Amino acid sequence: MPYELLERLRCARLPARIVDDSEIGKLEILRTAGLVEADLPLTHQVRGGQSYIGNAIVMRVTPSGHVAAKARSGER
Incomplete structure (x- = not known):
């Protein structure tokens, strides 16, 4: 689920490398939605x-990303 990744990124030290x-x-x-x-990287078929x-490489979670993660977790 993308929101689980967003929550992890929200708490991570950035920039972060994602390899999987x-x-x-x-x-x-998440990037397309403007949340990070x-x-x-490039893709190949x-x-x-x-x-x-x-x-x-994730540089930052955007303000919208923080709001979305908080809303998803029920945090205020």
């Missing part, structure tokens, strides 16, 4: 889908 393809996919969703600022070439 499934996490990078979630990060791509991140550099994503593999049988049945795509794979990332390299790592992603």
Whole structure:
């Protein structure tokens, strides 16, 4: 779930390196939604889908990202 990653990033020391393809996919969703600022690696086609070439770097969780994570967790 992308929101679980967002919550982890919210508490992480940034910039953070993301190496797992499934996490990078979630990060791509969060970046598209404007919840994080991140550099994503290039992709290449593999049988049945795509794979990332390299790592992603998360620079920051945006103010909207903090609000979304707090709302999701029920935090005030």
